[in-house]
Amino acid sequence: MLSILVLSAWLAAAGDPSIAVERLTLPNGLDVILAPDSRVPTVGVALLYRVGSRDETAEQEGFAHLFEHMMFQGSAHVGKMEHFSWLERHGADVNAFTTEDLTLYHEQVPAPQLQLALWLEADRMRSLAVTPENLRNQQDTVLEEMRQRYDNQPYGQARVELPRLAYSSWAYAHPVIGTKERLQATTIDLVRAFHASWYVPSNATLVLSGSFDREQALGWIRAYFGDIPAGKAPGQVPIAQAAPAGPRGATLTDKNAKLPALFLAWNVPPTSAPERPALEVLARVLGDGKSGRLFQRLVKSDQVAVHVDAALEGRAGPDLFQVTVMHAPGARAAVLAAVADELDKVRRDGVTPEELTRAQNQAATELAYMLSSNLERAQMLALYAYWYGDPQKLNDEMAWLRAVTVADVRAAAERFLATDAVARLAVEVGE
Amino acid sequence: MKKLLILAAALALVACGAAAQATFPEVPPTSDDVVAPRFAVPSVDRTLPNGVRLVLLEEHSLPTFDFAFYVAGGDAADPAGRRGLGTLVAKLATEGTARRTSVQLASAVEGLGASLSASSDAEWFGFHGRSLASASGELLGLFAEVLSGASFPADELAKAVDREKQALKARRAQPMYLGLRALYETVFAGCPQGTFDLDEAFLDTVTRDEVVAHYARAVQNVPPGGALFVALGDFDAAALAARVETLLGRLPHEGGLGLTVRCTPSTTPQVLLVDRPGSAQSAIVVGRPVGGFSDARRVELDLADEVLGGGPSRRLFVRLREELGLTYGAYSNVQRYQASGLWSAALSTRTEKTGEALSELLAVARGLAEKGIGADELAVAESYSVGSFVLHNAAPGQVLSLLAEALRNGEAPDFWTRYIQRLGAVTPAEVVQVARELAPFDEATTVVIVGDAKAVRPQLDFLPADRIREVTP
Numbered sequence: 001m002l003s004i005l006v007l008s009a010w011l012a013a014a015g016d017p018s019i020a021v022e023r024l025t026l027p028n029g030l031d032v033i034l035a036p037d038s039r040v041p042t043v044g045v046a047l048l049y050r051v052g053s054r055d056e057t058a059e060q061e062g063f064a065h066l067f068e069h070m071m072f073q074g075s076a077h078v079g080k081m082e083h084f085s086w087l088e089r090h091g092a093d094v095n096a097f098t099t100e101d102l103t104l105y106h107e108q109v110p111a112p113q114l115q116l117a118l119w120l121e122a123d124r125m126r127s128l129a130v131t132p133e134n135l136r137n138q139q140d141t142v143l144e145e146m147r148q149r150y151d152n153q154p155y156g157q158a159r160v161e162l163p164r165l166a167y168s169s170w171a172y173a174h175p176v177i178g179t180k181e182r183l184q185a186t187t188i189d190l191v192r193a194f195h196a197s198w199y200v201p202s203n204a205t206l207v208l209s210g211s212f213d214r215e216q217a218l219g220w221i222r223a224y225f226g227d228i229p230a231g232k233a234p235g236q237v238p239i240a241q242a243a244p245a246g247p248r249g250a251t252l253t254d255k256n257a258k259l260p261a262l263f264l265a266w267n268v269p270p271t272s273a274p275e276r277p278a279l280e281v282l283a284r285v286l287g288d289g290k291s292g293r294l295f296q297r298l299v300k301s302d303q304v305a306v307h308v309d310a311a312l313e314g315r316a317g318p319d320l321f322q323v324t325v326m327h328a329p330g331a332r333a334a335v336l337a338a339v340a341d342e343l344d345k346v347r348r349d350g351v352t353p354e355e356l357t358r359a360q361n362q363a364a365t366e367l368a369y370m371l372s373s374n375l376e377r378a379q380m381l382a383l384y385a386y387w388y389g390d391p392q393k394l395n396d397e398m399a400w401l402r403a404v405t406v407a408d409v410r411a412a413a414e415r416f417l418a419t420d421a422v423a424r425l426a427v428e429v430g431e
Numbered sequence: 432m433k434k435l436l437i438l439a440a441a442l443a444l445v446a447c448g449a450a451a452q453a454t455f456p457e458v459p460p461t462s463d464d465v466v467a468p469r470f471a472v473p474s475v476d477r478t479l480p481n482g483v484r485l486v487l488l489e490e491h492s493l494p495t496f497d498f499a500f501y502v503a504g505g506d507a508a509d510p511a512g513r514r515g516l517g518t519l520v521a522k523l524a525t526e527g528t529a530r531r532t533s534v535q536l537a538s539a540v541e542g543l544g545a546s547l548s549a550s551s552d553a554e555w556f557g558f559h560g561r562s563l564a565s566a567s568g569e570l571l572g573l574f575a576e577v578l579s580g581a582s583f584p585a586d587e588l589a590k591a592v593d594r595e596k597q598a599l600k601a602r603r604a605q606p607m608y609l610g611l612r613a614l615y616e617t618v619f620a621g622c623p624q625g626t627f628d629l630d631e632a633f634l635d636t637v638t639r640d641e642v643v644a645h646y647a648r649a650v651q652n653v654p655p656g657g658a659l660f661v662a663l664g665d666f667d668a669a670a671l672a673a674r675v676e677t678l679l680g681r682l683p684h685e686g687g688l689g690l691t692v693r694c695t696p697s698t699t700p701q702v703l704l705v706d707r708p709g710s711a712q713s714a715i716v717v718g719r720p721v722g723g724f725s726d727a728r729r730v731e732l733d734l735a736d737e738v739l740g741g742g743p744s745r746r747l748f749v750r751l752r753e754e755l756g757l758t759y760g761a762y763s764n765v766q767r768y769q770a771s772g773l774w775s776a777a778l779s780t781r782t783e784k785t786g787e788a789l790s791e792l793l794a795v796a797r798g799l800a801e802k803g804i805g806a807d808e809l810a811v812a813e814s815y816s817v818g819s820f821v822l823h824n825a826a827p828g829q830v831l832s833l834l835a836e837a838l839r840n841g842e843a844p845d846f847w848t849r850y851i852q853r854l855g856a857v858t859p860a861e862v863v864q865v866a867r868e869l870a871p872f873d874e875a876t877t878v879v880i881v882g883d884a885k886a887v888r889p890q891l892d893f894l895p896a897d898r899i900r901e902v903t904p
Contacts, residue, residue, distance in 0.1 A: 361544025
């Protein structure tokens with residue numbers, strides 16, 4: 001038995017998560033969340049800064065993501081790229097991601113190296129080397145990332161264009177990675193000012209999940225982070241989404257694509273809204289697995305599509321319910337009609353009890369497997385603290401989904417997924 | 432030498448760290464302690480009279496159930512000229528049974544919150560399932576139904592063929608897919624490992640009769656290479672063994688499969704330029720054959736690969752991204768089969784820098800043998816490989832996959848324990864020796880570039896012109 005490799009469950013008898021969480025705030029405002037579990041000798045570390053692309057001005061476009069790169073370029077006691085090498089030489093993994101709402105830096109370490117991970121995060125929080133040389137280097141790297149992920153990939157540009165079509169607010173409409181023009185035109189002064197504003201203890205949440213001693217970990221956190229000036233982040237401004245004025249549509253030609261595609265998006269409430277569980281069930285009924293309604297209709301029955309997906313984006317502000325279909329040439333009208341018909345059916349007849357149970361069971365299984373990783377658990381706690389203001393809401397996730405009724409799903413479809421409220425982006429195959 | 436710890440001691444050793452300090456320390460606080468994986472003995476490990484081996488591992492800390500059933504053969508069991516048959520059979524195996532239509536089967540599996548799928552790789556056909564432990568009995572029942580009664584409806588075959596043709600088109604839009612496909616099909620030409628994906632010619636001619644016959648011959652039958660059922664999760668091993676024995680003990684073991692697993696990969700140097708006019712970047716993939724799963728020098732080569740391209744602080748990434756700004760990322764890895772393997776490295780770069788990036792990539796790879804490796808650099812690679820082994824193999828599916836991989840390649844359940852021990856004992860000289868023993872890089876490496884051939888070709892003047900071949904995707 002590979003006992004060391006199998007992480008603990010944190011699940012109650014009913015199969016729902018039951019994670020013991022302690023939360024405290026340092027005098028400088030750093031939000032600290034501890035979720036100890038000694039069954040496996042690893043620790044997931046998540047440091048979430050409450051800054052994403054939504055917080056950028058036009059001249060700062062792409063900065064939150066740029067800092068995802070700059071944060072590995074060195075600090076007072078850590079040389080360029082040494083954040084990676086210190087952790088890797090001790091068997092740890094490190095990475096980061098940026099969204100419209102937040103930036104999350106994370107490490108997964110063997111338990112004896114937790115102290116190192118905390119020291120490294122603290123050193124770059126207090127003394128990041130925001131230098132002209134590092135900026136130039138990372139501008140090049142981000143431009144290369146842009147080419148790889150957007151310019152040279154099928155549907156890459158669609159991922160940039162859909163939010164522009166779906167949101168009235170620039171905060172959510174512009175791409176996280178920014179634009180070449182803005183990135184190349186930026187200055188070190190602008191970048192430094194952005195960093196000084198947002199990357200401060202009072203704007204961050206630090207989560208530890210896994211095998212650590214509470215007192216010892218708190219001692220390290222206080223020693224390394226405690227004397228960093230609190231700073232005063234501007235705070236995230238609520239995003240106002242104008243009510244959809246009607247269907248919005250656009251078409252783009254993609255020379256990288258070999259099949260046409262449709263990207264459909266409806267504006268829905270934020271992740272923390274009470275309607276979200278019903279919308280998640282609806283997304284699963286429509287788009288999950290081979291028994292999902294859209295897969296059965298578009299791929300199996302009508303045979304007009306190759307791939308179909310339905311999902312919520314997961315934004316803290318006004319969210320998007322997206323349906324993506326990669327379809328056969330010439331089948332766009334048929335796909336649109338079929339999607340509209342399937343949504344009509346849900347609005348008219350709701351979903352079946354079996355479909356509701358299936359969605360709930362799928363969510364329960366996914367959550368159980370997700371929480372088997374200390375790193376994913378740390379990330380989820382950080383995200384739930386950000387979305388709901390309380391990391392323990394993660395323990396309520398399955399209860400929320402189980403409370404959803406057939407009537408709730410039907411009501412959500414009726415209220416939010418109206419045919420005349422959709423943003424529709426069609427991708428045509430280019431030469 | 433670093434001290435290896437077992438799980439029970441791990442927490443105590445955490446306590447050796449520093450207490451709260453008044454001033455910020457200038458030196459990183461590290462520990463030399465390494466958490467080593469500990470592998471326990473399976474609760475059940477026995478082979479049925481028909482050659483099916485059962486290996487069951489109880490783990491009660493998660494309410495989950497993961498299983499896999501492998502039959503030796505996979506793509507190697509494809510009849511001559513019918514490359515892709517096993518892959519298509521795998522895609523169709525869960526599209527209906529004698530009792531249920533495709534949608535009824537999908538609803539039954541997904542209604543449990545479970546998953547059940549099949550796959551075919553170069554050497555094995557496999558089923559994979561997972562669910563919450565509370566649904567494990569029903570999931571096993573559905574697996575039994577599929578194994579004994581997959582019905583391969585004619586309409587599902589027709590739909591799958593159309594769907595796969597369209598999906599192939601979509602996959603061919605991905606530059607890195609094209610690069611890897613060309614690499615595998617070139618290095619493993621004529622071998623089952625070269626079956627990277629389906630192709631249109633096969634899809635145009637496949638019949639239901641051959642699908643049904645292949646399933647009976649290569650999946651519902653235990654070949655001389657054997658079959659393996661592995662499971663891990665919250666179950667009673669004795670009860671599960673009894674049930675699985677009833678299910679799998681009935682499979683015939685008539686053999687007769689003409690497997691071609693032991694196939695010699697190509698070491699002829701080649702440069703394939705896959706034309707993608709107007710491409711914003713070039714995808715570059717290089718690769719060369721190496722030893723198989725149980726190769727005597729495997730650990731040394733794995734460490735050499737780690738030093739070259741195992742992560743952001745390794746040679747390829749540092750040189751090509753951080754020093755030269757040529758790419759978003761450059762990595763390498765080793766894919767291993769029973770009798771052979773493939774080392775490969777890959778990156779994407781802007782079109783006008785293709786030649787420079789390829790030249791640098793090859794220089795970094797050659798540098799391991801030519802310039803050697805420092806003790807510190809190897810120590811980093813060793814520490815990372817040992818330490819991250821725990822991190823990367825924490826989830827139930829990962830654990831199951833790891834164990835099954837060792838067993839499928841004829842190794843004992845303690846293979847990874849010995850592997851980890853060896854990882855910590857390799858010297859720099861041994862790694863360099865392996866790098867030098869491999870044929871010189873320029874004489875055994877296949878290079879694939881997917882990009883705008885017209886713009887890229889003039890940048891390849893440092894390569895022998897007669898090795899370069901332009902192809903269309």
